[in-house]
Amino acid sequence: MKRWNGWGDEANKLDLPSTADAFLLAKVGTTTPLVDAQLRDVIKQVPESRLPNHRLINRDPETRIRHARGQSLPDWLAMRSGDFEYFPDGVSFPENNDDLTELLSFCQEQHILVIPYGGGTSVAGHINPFASQQAILTVDMGRMNRxxxxxxxxxxxxxxxxxxxxxxxxxxxxxxxxxxxxxxxxxxxxxxxxxxxxxxxxxxxxxxxxxxxxxxxxxxxxxxxxxxxxxxxxxxxxxxxxxxxxxxxxxxxxxxxxxxxxxLAEQENFYVTFFPSWQQAKEAAKNLVQSDIQLSMLRLSNAIETETQLALAGHEKQIALLEKALALFGTKDGKCMMTFGLTGTKFQCRNALKQLKKITKAHQGLYTGSFMGNKWAEKRFTMPYFREALWQKGYVVDTLETATDWHNVDNLLAKIETNLRTVLAQNSSTDNAIGSPQLHVFTHLSHFYQQGSSIYTTYIFKAGENYEQTLAQWAKLKHSTSEIIVNNQGTISHQHGVGKDHQPYLTTEKGTLTIQAIQSLCDTFDPQQIMNPHCLIASPDASESELEQAQAQVIS
Amino acid sequence: MKRWNGWGDEANKLDLPSTADAFLLAKVGTTTPLVDAQLRDVIKQVPESRLPNHRLINRDPETRIRHARGQSLPDWLAMRSGDFEYFPDGVSFPENNDDLTELLSFCQEQHILVIPYGGGTSVAGHINPFASQQAILTVDMGRMNRxxxxxxxxxxxxxxxxxxxxxxxxxxxxxxxxxxxxxxxxxxxxxxxxxxxxxxxxxxxxxxxxxxxxxxxxxxxxxxxxxxxxxxxxxxxxxxxxxxxxxxxxxxxxxxxxxxxxxLAEQENFYVTFFPSWQQAKEAAKNLVQSDIQLSMLRLSNAIETETQLALAGHEKQIALLEKALALFGTKDGKCMMTFGLTGTKFQCRNALKQLKKITKAHQGLYTGSFMGNKWAEKRFTMPYFREALWQKGYVVDTLETATDWHNVDNLLAKIETNLRTVLAQNSSTDNAIGSPQLHVFTHLSHFYQQGSSIYTTYIFKAGENYEQTLAQWAKLKHSTSEIIVNNQGTISHQHGVGKDHQPYLTTEKGTLTIQAIQSLCDTFDPQQIMNPHCLIASPDASESELEQAQAQVIS
Known part of the structure; x- marks a missing residue:
């Protein structure tokens, strides 16, 4: 069964290796896990639905809970604390276009707001209900799945x-x-x-x-x-x-x-190459993507992410051996791991590998073959379970992502990491409620373009004394870093979308005229403004977003 | 100096080889060239400008003539006959953003309509003035060229x-x-x-x-x-x-x-391969593009285009030799020519050629090396001069283009070619003004996608007895084929845009809702609707387009 308060199937669990404990202790410090709420208690809190009866609408409280939150960190904290704040008034599971047409007509007639729902995996508040005088219907598309x-x-x-x-x-x-x-x-x-x-x-x-x-x-x-x-x-x-x-x-x-x-391609493999330094690794990656090498995937971890991945991978002996071998070739502390994929005919993969080796060698890359790369590929969709494992130990993890042109990658990456490491400590004398916890911050580039790259930063910190403090810490990290991104030639999102959490920064990125153009489009298709209010652009009757509320709490 | 009534520089002239005359005579028949108007006579027809004095506006008649038409066939007929119908009231040559801002403010204040002008190469009526109570200013961007x-x-x-x-x-x-x-x-x-x-x-x-x-x-x-x-x-x-x-x-x-x-790439070459039949050639091209071969260019001529290109290329002896050689390998009548380009490092080009040869061989392709391909590349921008050379001999040439998914390429191509060959002959008893001239029609695919391909059809016919008849013939060909395109899963344009000539077909392609969305965008940025009216979407006060007028003439 799907977890009601976290990621994925309840049967799937990721155990952290023993090496992880010591590593996290050193990097983030000791912590005490916060207590999870129970589903039965949350069910009691769900208010009566404001929706009328309709053959296509389910008003069952548990169904409404299971559609109330996505996978952002505030969503996670809401689900673990049981403090959901808002629930949809009902959920519909349409099976075809006729059902959808009927639902949208009904919602327009009855002035009901509509939240479309796919997998519920948004990390930007796309599918969260909000304060509203109007009833809110979530439309789960899960039955149109063929x-x-x-x-x-x-x-x-x-x-x-x-x-x-x-x-x-x-x-x-x-x-x-x-x-x-x-x-x-x-x-x-x-x-x-x-x-x-x-x-x-x-x-x-x-x-x-x-x-x-x-x-x-x-x-x-x-x-x-x-x-x-x-x-x-x-x-x-x-x-x-x-x-x-x-x-x-x-x-x-x-x-x-x-x-x-x-x-389906004839062949697919993933490989790992190590570089002595970030500059060499980044130049190699840029060179690869600007040289039309037929790669299917490329990911470049900075030194701290490389160290973290090796520490959290387990396999202590093998990793020690690998590091010893790398050191022999001069690749020691500060080394950066590049993971890449080749997909195509055998001929294409062989030729791409030849070209890749030539370019990476020129930047002192040490090719280690496909063992680690294929391991990464095997486990690549289990990463979200990592958050659950960390949570059980009292650690909170979130990510931030953007993209920028090559000339700005180092600048923006440094600003993001530095801000995350330092912002909670700033003004700490007047800001005792937050304190200044130790943050473990690391980054990879995972989407490459001839023009530039995405920047994907992960940060781990220990849960606060309570849920409110933890949320306030997150809000300060998220808000200040988002400001840095849009004021430094980064997009507010390379791959997660805008939702409610990134909407406040969109005008800085796109300008007022573009926002007006998007508004006019929405008005054309949705004259009553019933579709997913507060997402993407501000709605006229917008209540404060959760981020703004949390931010206000930080400041007050 | 740029031709005032045709393509390109007056100094550049393309001579048709002697083989062309006999070929055109056989395919299209005898014809008499229509008489060209003289620039000095057209200058006398230019009405007084309705624009007020402005430091950035030029109202000189010759300048207005030189910005009154693009390069569509009706534009061509208008320029050769001297019957321009409409001229801009003035032309501006802004040098920077400040000039542009000043111009647009001025035009809004004075209710002046604005036509942006790049190279004047539109083949869809983008830059043509029209009947209007308001003055029309053409903004030539030619000084912002660095x-x-x-x-x-x-x-x-x-x-x-x-x-x-x-x-x-x-x-x-x-x-x-x-x-x-x-x-x-x-x-x-x-x-x-x-x-x-x-x-x-x-x-x-x-x-x-x-x-x-x-x-x-x-x-x-x-x-x-x-x-x-x-x-x-x-x-x-x-x-x-x-x-x-x-x-x-x-x-x-x-x-x-x-x-x-x-x-700049290390290496670039173009090559030619012949196939015994269209089906083999088309399957090979689809296979190439769906197999991720790193080509930089691909063009596939159908049998009639192949025959035409060889006939119009001159080099009679060499072509005869080539055809003899091809025949030895079973590639005779009905053969189709594929031209392709390889651009990249030497290593990449060599490997792409290897893969290409393997795939084309499987479809009975005969690779002939780079001689003809590189010749094509040398001459590739001289093709528009071909229209001038044909015109001098009394022939009119125009093209139609679209794109569609692979499953529909043969169907749509056949419908387009058949319609062009037959539509002028239909209802010819009640339609004597037009008659039923012989059309020479041929096609190539020149833009390839994993999903489908562009279709680019050229048709040559003899000029009518006068300009009006020639325009009416064109209008019937253009209108009926455009209807066929949008009613048969083709886009009204793969590469030339909408302008005024394709606007009547856009709603069939995109649907009313999408047209409304585009309208709402235009209204956001241009509330007074002064920008390039009648292009892309119908303007509220739209007078009949030239195509509609000509069409009406055909019907009446």
Whole structure:
């Protein structure tokens, strides 16, 4: 069964290796886990639904709890504390376009607000209900989860928008095809969610971001049915696909998704190369991606992430041996790990590896083969379970991500890491409620472009004395770093979308005129403004977001 | 000096080889050239300007003539006949953003309509003035034509939007870089025009369409300055770049363009392979593009285009020898020519060629080396001069283009060619004014995607008895084929944009809701609707387009 207050299936558990305890103690300090709330107690808190009876609406309290939060850190703290604050008034599970059309008509007539829901994996507050005079209906797309058609000649697959990652791949693989979209959230997130939040998968170097994969589909909007035809390319005016991608439910509910798929590749392997320093590693990565080497995946961990990954991997003896061997070649402290994937025909993979070795060698890279890379690939979707394991020991983990042009990668990366390490300690004399805990901060680049790279930073800190303090600490970290990102040529999100948590920073990034243009689009499709309010752009009657509330608490 | 009534520089002339005459006679029949108007006579027809005096506005008649038409066939007929119908009331040549801001303010105050003008190469009526109570100002971007900055680390170049193709490449090449965007109109078209019409270059397989190359820039809109930041990728909501691309001047004037450039490649060559039949050639091309072979360019001519190209190439003896050699290997009548380019390191080019040969051989392709391919590359921007040479002999040439998914390529291609060959003969008893001339129709695919392909059809027919008849014939061909395209899963344009000529078909392609969304965008940026009226979407006070007028003439 899916966890009601965390990630994934209850049966799946990730145990931290013994090496992890000592490492975390040294880096973050001792801590006491906070106490989890019980589901039965939360059920008692769920208020009566404000929704009328409807054949398509479920008002059961547990169902409403299970659709009240995503996977952001505030969501996590709300679920663990049981302090959910808001619940949807009901959940619907439409099975087809007719159900969706009926629901949206009903919601317009009754002035009900609508939150579209895919896998519930948002880390930016996309699917959270909020303070509202109007009733809120969450529309769970989970029953529209099938491969509807596969055109093998044009390599276009048609899916119900609620199809989660594993079912997308299983249904395609049965016919010899793959979509190749593997975000970290793959286990739960859905193909429709990927489209409307502009998701990116780990193998985007080969398969492209969802922007490249999304070919067309159907959207049920409050003003009617939007059918987006598939063309290989078109110069016929602005591309409506690019408006839908990133619209985050504001213009309607995506019901059918047509995507560009490929035949399963002849061969796929992942490999690891170590570099003596960050500068050498980064230059090598930039050089690789600017030289058209056919890689399917590339990830570059900075020195602290490399150290952390090796410490948390277990296999103490093997790691010690590896480090000894690396040291012989001059790659010691400060070393950086590059993981890369090759996918294609055997001929293509062999040639790409040749070119890669030549370039990485010129930057003192030490190639270690496919053992560690393939291990990484095996375990790559288990990472979200890591948060659960850390939580049990009293540690809190969150991530921040952006993308920027190459000339700015080092600058922005340093500013983000430095801020996370220091901001909680600033003004600590007047800010005793927060204190200044030790933060363990590390970063990787995981999506590479000729123009620049994503920056993905993880931070681990110990839970505060209580939930409120922990949330206040997070809010200060999140807010101050988000400001740094948008004021330093970074995008507020490379792969997680805007939701409610990033909305306050979007005007700085895009400018007032662009925000007005997005607003006019939303108004066209949703004149009553019932679709996913407060996400992406501010709604006229916007109450304070959770982040703003928490931020206010920090300041007060 | 630039031709006032045709393509390119007056000094450049393309002579048809002697083989061409006999070929055209056989395929299209005898004809008499129509008489060209003289510039001095047209100057006398230019009415007084309705524009007030302004330091940035030129009201000279010849300048207004030279900005009154693009390069569509009706434009061509208007320029050759001297029957321009409409002229801009003046032309401005802004030198910077301040000039543009001043101009747009002035135009808003004075209710002046604005037509942005790049290279004047539109083949869809983008830059043509029209019947209007309001004065019309054409804004020629030709003085904003410099490389402003080059970030070699992020590979981003910043250009004035009016920079034409040759100057884009020359300024980049001086520093070892290339944009790699080579549309047929390269000699005259501008980087800003490429962006706002969603242009595609001949080497898009390597460099991408302008959609992939455009990274950001500045737009001067009637309501203010829109600054689009560069990010390698972003999930922060809908992408404003995708709204600007294809906006065709409706939301403002693009003034600065930031594009993704690359280092000049180590090696580049073009090659030719012949296939015994269209089906074998098309399957080979689809297979190549779906197999991730690193080609920079691919073009596949159908049998009639292959025959035509060989006949018009001159070099009679060499071609006869080639055909003899091909026949020995079983490739005779019905043969199809594939031209392809390889660009990259020597290693990459060698490996791509190996893979290509393997795949094309499996489809009975006969590889002939780089001689013909490199000849094609040398001459590739001279093709527009071909129209001038044909015109002098009394022949009219035009093209139609679309794109569709692979499963539909053969179907749509056949429908387009059949319609062009037969539609003028239909109802000829009641339609004597038109008659039923012989059309020579041929097609190539020139932009390939894993999902499908562009379809580019050329048709040659003899000029009518007069200009009116010739225009009426064109209108019938254009209208009926455009209907076929949008009703058969084709886009109304793969690479030329919408303009005024394709606007009537856009709602069929995109649907009413999408058109409303585009309208709401235009209204946001241009509340007075002064920007490029009648392009892209219908304007409220739309007079009949030239196409509709000509069409009406056909029917009456």
């Amino acid at each position: 491969l509807i058609a596969l055109d093998t000649e044009s390599q276009i697959a048609t899916f119900g928008a609620g199809t989660p990652g594993p079912q997308v791949e299983a249904q395609l693989r049965a016919q010899g095809y793959t979509l190749g979209h593997f975000p970290q959230s793959f286990e739960l997130s859905t193909i429709g969610g990927w489209v409307v939040t502009r998701s990116s998968g780990q193998q985007s170097l080969r398969y492209g971001r969802i922007e490249e994969l999304f070919a067309g589909g159907e959207v049920i909007t409050p003003v009617g049915h939007l059918d987006i035809p598939t063309f290989p390319a078109s110069a016929a005016g602005p591309d409506i696909k690019a408006l839908l991608m990133g619209s985050e439910g504001r213009i309607g509910i995506l019901s059918t998704v047509k995507v560009r798929v490929r035949k | 490389l402003i900055a080059l970030d070699t680390e992020s590979q981003i170049a910043t250009f004035g939007a009016g920079t034409p193709g040759p100057q884009v490449e020359a300024q980049l090449r001086a520093q070892g870089y290339t944009l790699g965007h080579f549309p047929q109109s390269f000699e005259l078209s501008t980087i800003g025009g490429w962006v706002v019409t969603r242009s595609s270059g001949q080497q898009s397989l390597r460099y991408g369409r302008i959609e992939e190359l455009f990274a950001g820039g500045e737009v001067i809109t009637p309501v203010g300055h829109l600054d689009i930041p560069t990010f390698p990728a972003s999930a922060a909501g809908p992408d404003i770049k995708a709204l600007l691309m294809g906006s065709e001047g409706r939301i403002g004037i693009l003034s600065t363009v930031k594009v993704r450039v690359r280092k």
